[in-house]
Amino acid sequence: MTATILLTPAVEDRIPSSSPRLALTPADSTPALIDGAWWPRSRDLAAELPALTDVLDPLWGRITRVTVNPKFWPVIPRKVPVHGHVVHVGWFAAEQDPHKLLLLSYTVGRWDLLVIPPETEPATATRLMAMATDPSRSLTATGLIQDAECFRTAAEAVPGSDSLREAVWDSEGGHDARHSTSCAPAGAVIGHVPTPAAGV
Template identity: 80%
Template structure:
């Protein structure tokens, strides 16, 4: 299986569960990684968000029967979530589970770990996180991926601030005109004596 990304813009008159999930999966023919992909839910309402995710994953991974989350980022954790044709049991672990990870279990195939991209993340950072999570060369935990994306964002902001500072400094020193002295008008003209060949030097 190759990486699959299902990203759709939100439609105001549709509920979260009726929208396709924003999901990317790592290629299935690669070595096992710490993360099998990423999911970018539209909210922190598990009862509303999980059904669409499970409906996409059931045909790919076998029927998902259990999901576990970390309670830090989910205000309400339902014990059961009805999904098309079956019920998914939901549990939580505080000390044993990465706060940014969703663990999915299938009784026929096994287990998968998805990075949960925070719903409030801006699209550029969310897309970067999803790409990193689907790339087997990143051997980071879910929290490690979040921290790496945050470092990248902070570095990009610092670079933008530095560029703004350099531009402001350049402008304060004359900007574009500083590179072309003849385009600037001197305060007073300086006239010097230029000797003729007969006068010698």
């Protein structure tokens, strides 16, 4: 399921600001490190989580707990009231990827979302959403962010190369040839999904 991906200011003006910008992997996908991508409008968890849980609760069961890495979240509330219940919020500094949001629900278990920085350009955000939901994905959340940044930097460095790189990216289903170059983040590829720690 893919929720709203906003590409232009004109489109954004027609969509309620509370609509989450979200892309989720298909339900029948092979388990991976990332289950989708979320592009919040700000780093305010109290303001952003209610709209996210409105979409996820019917799909995954009631979201009861969320954890983040405090690196990019200036304020981490202990509890966030959402529609019909309260979500408990925790954080892990060393144990959790700073670009990932971990969600737990009563019925489905654990889900990990790439958090696309709010200030990200729409084209890069769209690319990140496609990469995060690609069935062959194997990068961590930080690996995806670094890969998208490398792609953006390379496109800016060579005038006129952006259309060529976009064509390669599209023709390879969202993958470009750089995955095998030094542009790919070292150590970002991991072969299994870690199990959630007890008590999280």
